[in-house]
Structures are given as structure tokens and as C-alpha cells.
Amino acid sequence: MVSRESQTVLVVDDEANILEALRKVLTKEGFRVLTAGTGRQALEVLRKQPVRVMITDLRMPGMTGDDLLKAAKAITPEVEVIVMTAYGTVENAVEAMKLGAYDFVSKPLKRATVVAAVRKALDKQALVVENKQLKAQIAQLAASNQRTIIGNSQVMRATLEMARQAANSSATVLLLGESGTGKELMARYIHEQSPRIERPFVATNCAALPESILESELFGHEKGAFTGAVRARAGRFQEADGGSLFLDEIGEIPLPVQVKLLRALQEGEVEPVGGRTTKVDFRLVCATNRDLTQEVKAGRFREDLFYRINVVPIRIPPLRDRLEDVPLLADHFLRMYVSRHGKSVEGISDAALEVMGRYGWPGNVRELENAIERAVVLARGAVIDVDDLPPELRDPQAGHGRQLTFSVGTPLEEVERRMLMETLKFTRGDKRLAADLLGIATRTIYRKLESGQIQDESYTPHREKGDKDTKGVIH
Template sequence: MKHVLVVDNQISNCELLSKFLTKKNYTVATTTKGNHALQMLQQKKYDLILAEYSLPDTTGNIFFDEVQKINPTANMILMGKEVNLKNVVSLIQKGAKNFISKPLNPDELLDAIREAGNGTNYKSPIDSTPIQKAKDRPKAPERVTGKSKKARAIIEQVERVGPTNFTVIIQGETGTGKESLARLIHQKSMRKDGPFVAVDCGCLSRELAGSELFGHEKGAFTGAVFQKAGFFEQANGGTIFLDEIANLPMDIQIALLRALQEKVIRKIGGTKEIPVDVRIIAATNENLSQKSGTANFREDLYFRLCEYTLDVPSLRERPEDIPMFIDFFLEETSRELGRPKAKVCKEANALLEEYDWPGNIRELRNVIRRSTLFADSENIIRKGCLPSRISNYKSSLYGSDEPTDSKGFLSVTNKGDLKSTALKAESKRIMEVLEKVRYNKTKAAEVLNIHRKTLYVKLKLLNIPC
């Protein structure tokens, strides 16, 4: 399966997917409109169609039906953000190969493409499962934060900083739940009855970032036919959450610094200063203290923002929390579908707990939602329901023929061959560096010249406590 048609409402997404799949030796065509995609399909046949569910000129269901009329043999994978799972179930029952939640995970995407190419066509049993009436459904679960020592430490900090008016920086890997923590801080504050406005700074274009954040006056630029209130005005009296703040252009950083210091904003094209009472919570997956003072992030803005800093641990740093999140997302998916909660068999559950979760809680949520759709006739999630990157995780790293200890970790002490000798040397070197930096894993990764995620994988495989 080599010829892929990407249909996404964002040109940037089309370009990213085209570059990524082209590197994987696929021939890729792109479009941002469903109707244009249908015209392309009439002129040429594609092996796979990767389509956004919510297109500007049609919906996923309508688009799928039209594609079936033109090219019934084409495989289709749909993607989207916060799409109703009932619609996904309907499409899978009609013959769609898969559904992937956005933001996309590269490994999950490749797994789905390979499965579609191998002719894998999952039949969800959900159509035969009785729908629960709203009154019979379980009570909506409350937010799950985890029971591990690190999770409890984070919540203690939230309880401490929440009632204050401090600006907060939340640092952590992608998918660790930074926005959920920001909402929790807001709920603990005196501003809890005010608005909470979340802004993804990574999606703000350089040209329109100022307008989106601070608003604009009518006629301020081409296309500004109306006066617009920005996110800061919308958040007045409440909290504004600036996700991926390191992506803000430098000129916007200057305006943001003024808003923090003077508590006033000025609309694009305006002359009047508008007072705003807003608490700022910023989030980043980068180390702002290291990035500040460079050409990409202002040092004075960093020092103004970091009245309080929360470092969110990755999921692999608190594996004891994984079962709680699995149960939470099973419950959440059950309520969304209006169906009984699926169960996870022992084999699948062990795989979920062993996996490295580079995408953290967000990736786990997407996997549980997807796997629920493919549960068997008894509503049980088995190994075959999981993405191949998870079901084949351990064997894909060093090979399934490697010896393991009683916990399932790689043994590095039983053989004298070249590979085992190399593993022993690697284990010894990692331990030396960890002891030298007092078990600071970020510093250890820098000394070893590897990514921090890679270090955690090696710690687990070499049976080194992390």
C-alpha cells in the first residue's frame, strides 16, 4: 500500500503528514477539502485515505459514504480531536479501518497504516451491546491524579499554590496532563467562578498571535472587518492558560510582559489601554530556565512568569498510577458510548503496564479509547486489540529471544556472549553516571548524550530501579 491521500482541514497538518509519510516511502497527495478529495479519487485510485473527520465542507460519515461509491476498495483511516465515539463506531461498522485521535502519535499512525495494508478489519461488538439509559449509567468519575508518591507531591503543590494569585509555570513532557493541572489550580483559586481560557500558543501564527491574545480594532489589518476581543479580555476576572508558551514570537513576548507587569493590554490597531485582571498559568515541554535569555525566549519574561514552577513527572516515572488511569479511561469511554465498561484481560493489562508511554497520559487515553472499539464479543480488550507498538514493545527493542528475569526485565548477567557483555558495560556506565549526578536523570541523559526518554527505556530494560 503505497499511494496515500491525506485530507485535513489544516494545510500545516497536510504538509507534516506528507513529509512524514514520504520519508516512510509512501507516495502522498494532500488536500484540505472533502469535495476536492472526491474529485481526486475520480481521477486516480489511492490505496489509503487518511481523512480528518470534521472537514470544512462535509462530515466524516458523508465523506466515507461518497468514497465508497467512487472507490469501494480504498482503505480509510479517520482522525480527529474529541470526536463523538458513537460516530466512530458507526464508521468502523461500515468498514473504516481505524480512527486515530489528534494530536497524532507517529507510531500509532504507522501501526494503523500497516494494519490497514495487511487487510486487518476490526469488527467492534459494540453494536450488539445494549445501550444503557442515562439513569442506569455509572456516575461520572472524578478527576484521577494518581496515588504514587510523585502524584501526591504534585497535588500537594497545587493545594499550596492554588489559593494564591501567583503566576505558575507547569513543566512536563507532552501528554502529562498540564492543562488538567492548570484547571485544578484555577478551581482551587478565588477565581474559580471566573472564566478559564486555554490557549495553545503552538497554533498561533506569527501574523495573528497578537490579535488572538489581545484583540484588534475594526480595520486594523486586511480582513479585520469587526472589532474583536482577545483571549485576555475573555479571561478577565479568571485564569488564562498559555500552553507551549515557548512557541510565542518575540514581539508577542514583549506585549505579554507588559500585560503581566502593568495589567493592561492594547488591541492591535488601538490606542486605548484596557485594564485586565487575569491570572496566568503557562505550560511548556521544554526547560524554560535553560531557554530563557536566548534568541527564542526573553529572560525577563521567564523571571516574571516563574513565581511558582511545577514539574510534572512522566507516566513512566510513576508506573503504579497506570492501573488507575486505565480504569478511569475505560469508565470515561463507557459513558461516552452509553455501553457497559469494557474489561482488560491479564495479558493486555500486563502489556499496558510494561509499555514506555512516550506520549504519557494522552497516549494512554487514546489507546484505551481505540482498544475499547475493538473489544471482543464478551466486551474484553485482549492483546490483539492493542496497537502493535504496544503488543510488540519488548521484543522490538532487543529481540524476543533475550533472557529476562522474574519481573520480565532483560537479564544482563547470565551470558558471556558479545551482546550480554555490551549490556553489562552499558549498565555499569549508566550506574556510574547516575551516582555522579546524584540520580538526576535529566543530567544523566545529558552526560550520556541520549534523550531522557531513551534513558528511561534503558533503565527499565537493564533492570535498574528508576
């Protein structure tokens, strides 16, 4: 049964008799009808009510119909707008349709014409909503396939058992482990095993956000709080209200923002930039590949915040500590990429599996996933063999033994640039692994990418929801 909310129509006109006439006609047709005598009143209704279709006159004192149309689309882009225009001014209606109006009706109004236009607009709106729902379902299915946890080793089973126990509480979890071990996927697993499973899971890579906007991204901001803040925006904490917030690379958060994070954990409230504090209900899961105890000693991480987030520490084992899981993971990635790339590869040879079982996997499961995808794409036969594996697997010194030479007098900036770019090539664009190998902060690499000092084709500036380098299952 169709709800009345899904049939809500807002009629806007400065003439009271037209408002009343349209209200009666559309109400008799079964629609839920709201009215407004001015454009500003209409915008207030749009902010408070779930309007599906708006019928508005073009010529009104104060805010014109065109101005209302632009503002309405900014507030509720999904609303369908029908404009009313006097006979002989159809060109005005055409201009309105260029601005986003769905249809127009000419005055004097005819009942059948108005009702037909509203029904068509509602049908279109229903199709848009249905399309969005279908896309969300498809995305959810695809995501669920990628969140499968692969691993039967004793160390991995123990890790998952600890995660399940932690999931039933609201305690803050700190995920520890090397880059590529699957900390975000473990955070999702904790969320899905928790009572908050029906609420949002919001993931943020703190290193991928420039320091200048990190506070605003996490806590939100009010309109006009700073240059460029043209509208109020909720932060990641508000987005995660009722659900779980995952802060990856929390060790990269600067000290001033750490103070606000500590308050959020202690008081359960956040303060948007330029706004007032507001209560939020969230479960925090955070992750780092840094030694936070050393960061505390160095004065780069607050000790009180460390104890707040270190309630339930869970260390995710590196792949070299559970090599018995390599065949399971390799088979999973094989099936994933055979399907994705439309290849006819059927399996992996015993010799190739033996080579992979001896490799140290400095990039952990992310490196294994990349290796299998490469092998699937380049495989010449029905079975992946040793020759199809990356050179560093066949000869571990091939990658790690790579040397760079510089002439005396080479500017230090150029030495640093080449070192960063070669390391990114070796890690196949994995910024976190590159930072680990070089002993620098991940944010340093992002900052140099932002400034154009180094280039990486896999990098997309200002990723909104964290750096999605991990494409596969938990490691």
C-alpha cells in the same frame, strides 16, 4: 418572578404619535418600553440596553427598517424583531422576515394584535435563552467528568499538593512536563481550587495560532486595525478578566509578542492592536515542554519574561514515573469509552494490565487514553486482553523500530514530508509529541499543515481555544 429587563421592548418609528401610543399600550401591559425615532438611535439603545424585542417601522428616512434589522441582528443576534408595515405592503414584511424578523403587524395598528405579537416573541426569546442555559449546563457537566484527576502515586500526590498551595495565591504558575502529561487539565485544576473559580477560565494553545494573528488573538484589536478587522474584538486577556488565563506552549510565542506579554504581567494592562491600553485582572498559568533556560540562552525567549512566569514552577511527572497509576487511569478510560461507544466491555485482563505496566508510554496519559479507546472499540470479548492492545504495547519495538527508506536523489522536501506524516501517524495525530520526537518546534508542524505540505485528518485549522488533543483526565 420575571424581571422587567427580560420584558424590555424597543419601539422604533419616525412618527412621534405612534411611538407615544405604543409606549402607553405596552407599558400598561407590564413591559419595559424604550423608544427611538431613527434607526441610528435604535442601534445606540441596543448597544447599551438589554432589549428582548424590537418593533420597527419599515419605511423611515435615513436608515430603513430593513437596514436596521440587519444591523440589530449583527449587534444582538438574540433580539426578536417585529416589523410594522402599511396595509397592502405585506410583501415587504415577508422580505423582512427572510432577513431575520420574527413577525409583522399591519397598520393601522390594533392593540390586541401588537400585544399578542410581542408576547409570542418574548416567549420564543425565553425558550432560546433557556435552551442555551441547558446546553451550557450539559457541557459543564460533561467537562467536569473529564476534569477528574486520576492518580494515587506518591509523586502525583506531591504534585497536586503543590498545585493546591499555588491556587490560593495570585502568583503566576509555570507548568512543565512532556507532551501528554495533562498541563491544561492541571491548569484547570488550579483555577478551580482558586478564589477565581466563579470567573472565566480561558485556555489558548500558542502553537496552534499562526504568528500573523497571535498578537490579535491574545490582546484583541480595534475595527480597521488591519485588513480584515471589520469589527473590534476582545482578546484572550480581556476574556479572562477576573479569572484565569492559560497559555499552553508559551515557548512558541515570538519575541515581539513576548514584549507585550511582559507588559501585561508587569502593569496588569493590555494594548489591543490599533487601540489604547486597558486594565485587566487575570491570573496567568502557562505551560511548556521546552527547556526555557536553553531558549533564553539561545535568544529565543526573553530572560525577564522567563523570570516573570517562573514564579511557581510545577513539573508534572511523565506516566513512566508513576506506572502504579496505570490501572486506575485505564479503568477510568474504560468506563468513559464503554459509555461513549455503547460497548459491553466489562474490564481489563491481568495480562493486559501487566503489559501496560511495563510499557514506557512516550505519549504519556494521552497515549494511554487512545490505547484504551482503541481496545474498547476493537475488543472481541467482554474483557480487554493483550491482543486487543495496540501493537507498540505488545511489542515496544513495533512502533519505535519503524524505518523509512529513500532512494538517492529524493528531494529533501519529500523526505521531510514523509518523515513528518509517518511520525504523526505514530503519535496518532499528536502534534506536540511528534515535534518532541523530531526535535522541532510544534509551530513548524502547524505551519506545514496550514500550507497543505502535509495532511492529518485529525487537524482542524485555526482552533480558537487551543489544540484540544487531551480528551481525558489529568495525567
